[in-house]
Amino acid sequence: xxxxxxxxLFLSMQEGxxxxxxxxxxxxxxxLYWYRQDPGKSLESLFVLLSNGxxxxxxxxxxxxDTKARLSTLHITAAVHDLSxxxxxxxxxxxxxxxxxxxxxxxxxxxx
Amino acid sequence: xxxxxxxxxxxxxxxxxxxxLSCEQNxxxxxMYWYRQDPGQGLRLIxxxxxxxxxxxxxxxxxxxxxxxKKESFPLTVTSAQKNPTxxxxxxxxIRGYGEQYFGPGTRxxxx
Numbered sequence: 611x612x613x614x615x616x617x618x619l620f621l622s623m624q625e626g627x628x629x630x631x632x633x634x635x636x637x638x639x640x641x642l643y644w645y646r647q648d649p650g651k652s653l654e655s656l657f658v659l660l661s662n663g664x665x666x667x668x669x670x671x672x673x674x675x676d677t678k679a680r681l682s683t684l685h686i687t688a689a690v691h692d693l694s695x696x697x698x699x700x701x702x703x704x705x706x707x708x709x710x711x712x713x714x715x716x717x718x719x720x721x722x
Numbered sequence: 723x724x725x726x727x728x729x730x731x732x733x734x735x736x737x738x739x740x741x742x743l744s745c746e747q748n749x750x751x752x753x754m755y756w757y758r759q760d761p762g763q764g765l766r767l768i769x770x771x772x773x774x775x776x777x778x779x780x781x782x783x784x785x786x787x788x789x790x791x792k793k794e795s796f797p798l799t800v801t802s803a804q805k806n807p808t809x810x811x812x813x814x815x816x817i818r819g820y821g822e823q824y825f826g827p828g829t830r831x832x833x834x
Binding site for chain 1: 753757762763764765766767770772780812814816817818819820822823824825826827828
């Protein structure tokens with residue numbers, strides 16, 4: 611059974627600081643996705659990582675994928691309050707693009 | 723505009739009643755999915771469908787049923803057999819074989 615684990619589960623940080631969220635998974639996969647969820651809202655796609663070594667950046671967020679280590683990271687640079695949300699990683703469990711397994715989420719709170 | 727719609731946004735039912743949640747998409751996606759999210763938790767897959775008239779159980783299908791008679795529509799019925807139906811239900815769709823999923827706004831179901 612595929613397990614997807616995120617850490618930390620909760621992160622409180624000051625504006626302007628840097629931090630990294632980690633997503634570990636337990637089986638081989640080359641496809642990983644990051645989503646953002648605001649309180650009470652749906653999920654918004656942030657990044658699609660489709661190969662080993664893939665790196666994507668959007669604003670203050672940068673995601674990377676190391677398929678050999680079965681690890682993805684979401685790095686936050688100079689955090690701002692607007693980044694406060696819950697972040698989920700999701701792994702394509704059989705590389706076929708038909709089923710995702712989600713991590714438990716990292717709740718990020720950025721304080722002014 | 724292309725997108726996924728779910729209705730209603732909030733739904734209240736008495737215990738023992740079946741209830742059907744609507745999900746419609748006009749993205750021309752072949753694949754559609756239903757997830758359940760409990761407070762502070764990640765997403766768990768209930769059912770998914772890759773093509774019309776075909777669907778598969780996810781991790782927590784017991785007490786739920788679906789149909790896929792049209793490409794655009796994938797309704798979910800929460801039956802009285804579901805022991806803890808109160809949750810946030812999210813519908814998603816994707817291009818078949820390409821894992822990035824697009825999510826609807828969700829339906830918050832409360833059963834008392």
